[in-house]
Amino acid sequence: MKGTFFNKPLEWNIETVGESWQQGSSINGTLKVKNHGTETISLADAGVGLAYAEIKKIHARAEGALKLDATTTFEQKELKAGEEAELSFSFNVGPNSPVTDKKASYYLAYGRQFNENHLQSKIEPKALYTKIVGLLDTFHRFKQKEFKASKKGVEFKLLPPTSRDMANIESLNLTFSMDEDKLVMKYDFQVKKLDTSSVTTKINKESHSIEKLLAPKEYSLGKDMINQDTLLKSVEAVLSEVKLKNVY
Template sequence: MRSTFFQQPLEHQIEVEGETWDQGGVIKGKLRIRNMSSETVTVKTVQVILAHGLNKAIKDKGDVAWEVQEKLVTAQDISLPPGGDQTQEWSFILPTDCPITDKQGGLFLLFGGEEVLSKGGRLDLQIKLNPILQNFLQTFTTQFRFLEKYKKRKAELTEIKLIPPESREFPNLDYVYCYLRIHDGQLKVRYSFKMSGLGRTGEKMTVTKKKRELEQSIPPENYLLPGGFPNRACFRENINQALNIAKPEVIF
């Protein structure tokens, strides 16, 4: 991917290797700065910033409250002759729990000079769920037949809303929020089950709502097989353990 930003008399052009990236992956590329004038120009700072932004603020073209994830100064105090240019390589290692791209926003590359946060080029990035978490989620949807409604960022977590299958196993379960994260090597899972039932208020039967929650922390020696492959048997065991709290004690 490529994007160009003009700030007279300079042209900044960023090139990025790839189109999509996973949490925990590496984003890298080159940034070229060119003097478009007929005079020598001194450039104080050239930088690339990895930041999270909300689409609405960007679309409204107001002040964007960027959440800076990482910053790289690629050049300082350089002199460019007329028509001269310099190219620097850069790279960012994405954290395993960095924000994914969702409908609300995502990660951007901001590039330019000292005022890059307010006056600079920008390139939006497509960040997907970590492959291990993708496998965990696939186990939920294929082995247990839950339907994924959406994925979105929730602080340092990724929130997934799942709808249960129509079966006698989950007659009272409306849906479950599953919050996923890999942090310090640990696979963190928090389940929030939203359930309905019948209760009595005086002589009337009413629908009652309740919530049940469970947290799990799975070490890498459990969720990874030799060679770094995901252990789906481990995923099934942990998901099944969590789902037990959403099942009725007696199934008719």
């Protein structure tokens, strides 16, 4: 991914390795600046930073929209006329860092005081999460509608199957996060339950939450390999609990 910006007399060029990044990875790249002017320019406060921002504030060019998480500055503190400087950078994206969604995203903010220009950096969920969502689709026909950043991880909104045994489940929001090396899966169901306590029978909607904490051996068989059997057993246990308590 590349970006170029001119702010006379400086020309900025940024380039990253890759176009998008998963949670738990790192954003690597280089930032170059060239002085096209005739005078020496200070680079004392210049560099690149990883910042988080609401997308609508970026589009509106709102002041202070970019919230810096980390920065890297040029070792060279000034740039003579016609001179060029280069800065390598690497920013870690934490395992629970917010993913890019409709509302907000990470950006690479660069230039003097890290606010001359920015480049949106798309952060995607960990591959582990998308593979588990794939299991829910393949074996239980829960369809992914969307995902978004949550306070502690990534929330996937899933549409339940139309099968009779799950007719009571109206929706499922499944939130993934990491607690050190343990996988946290928080299921938030909206379920329908028959109310027979009143004179007229009616259907109520209730929230039902279940949280599972899985050790590495329970969700992984090694690099890029999920423990499908154990994960399916965990998912099926959760679904059975909801159906048993709420089926009508």
